[in-house]
Amino acid sequence: MSGAGKGVAMRRLWLSVLCVMMLPGALLAAIGDEGLSAEQRQRFHQLTTELRCLVCQNQSIAESNADLALDLKRQVRQQILEGRSDDAIRTYMRERYGDFVLYKPAVEPKTYLLWASPALLLLIALFILARRLRRAGPEDDEADEELS
Amino acid sequence: MRAHIWIPLLALGALVVLLYAGMQDMDRALPSPMIGKAAPSLPVPENSEAAAVLNAAQGQPRLVNFWASWCQPCLAEHPELMALAERGVTIIGVNYKDEASAAARWLDRHGNPFAVVLRDPEGAFAIDWGVYGVPETYLIGPDDTVLHKKVGPVDDAYLRDELQPRLSALKGPAS
Known part of the structure; x- marks a missing residue:
């Protein structure tokens, strides 16, 4: 009972802190x-x-x-x-x-790179991921253990 | 396989280095889109004498300096402006969001480097010039285009690396 009450009080406190932060x-x-x-x-x-x-x-x-x-x-x-x-x-x-x-x-020639950069980063990340997955292979459990 | 655990750490290290390098670039001056374009209009001079000076400055290389008596960096750059004026550089002062009396007192006390002082009490003209913080100094060519913009106080580096070469280049072909 007292534990639950404490939780609610905490939540109220955090909510009011959040509200104050949003005020400005x-x-x-x-x-x-x-x-x-x-x-x-x-x-x-x-x-x-x-x-x-x-x-x-x-x-x-x-x-x-x-x-x-x-x-x-x-x-x-x-x-x-x-x-x-x-x-x-x-x-x-x-x-x-x-x-x-x-x-x-x-969006114009000067800003093409800027706009394309999120997609480029995603491509690079996918490329790296694909390479690692291929290298690890499906039955290589050892790698999973070490990563986790 | 063990080597893999170092990858996130290395990535983090690289990120820290990158962010740290980014922090060193504290020059907040932004490139002005005004460069190479016709100088925006200035406030109307308060009397015919000032209008005559402003007219005479047309067709000459000149500086347009936005300043205010409440602005500390303006005081810091003031000796440089005085020296420039003494060397015969025409400086048009635009008094930004200031009281006329406070501005006059400031000039009395520290000296007046300006060929003419124009008033922009609302800061409306400053917006047309893309001013975002006084002092800002624009170099205007004889053809009335904006050649350069300096954000912040005029200093030795600006005089040596930016202003002087441009003034010399302007004088060069004519002589």
Whole structure:
């Protein structure tokens, strides 16, 4: 009985810790979309999570509270209100800050290798796996024991 | 067969080396997509005198420096800018997100290396230039294209390796 109670208490503790950790993100996400319709608001959140904050380079501008991120969010909001398309807004940012500003870089000759790299890595891994399996053979139990 | 257990360890070691090497590359300066393109527009000068200076700078190689009185690295690069101005390099100062009075006081106290000071209190022009943190310094060619961008304070390495060769190249064909 007391053991189960302890478990529940632990789980509650962890849940509240998790909630607290999520709080900043939730608060920030609410900033900057005033005056937008529901559909525009969704576009705003989509776009701002796709755009990288140049100051704090591992955050999107949606997550970031840096001055520049706030400015760029204001730009996105403004341009949505002006009726510009998502692509036009992405292009606007890219013309000024380069590919780095996009978390999802465009597919073009310069970025082919970047986009292909996960598939290439998978191929290399499969190749190595296939070679090892072939070499070990089906009845070679010794190898399995040593690996485990 | 025993040798196999070393493979994950070696892979881990290689990864650590790779990540460590990645950490050494702390230059956060990003390549500017502006290079080779026409220089974006600047804030409108506040008076006719400033407008005249700005006009005269057109068709000349010049620096555009985004700075603010609240920006510490701007103070660090300030002596370099003063020296450049003394050597006759035209520097256009864009005062970024600053109070006019604070900027004026800063220039009074430390000296004014700028041929003209333009104001960008909202940082709107800075976005057009792709500025993401002051100070940033752009070299503009006589044909009004952006030749180079320096993020962070102007230092000896920049003057020696980036600015000087480009200025010499610009002077070269003309003489």
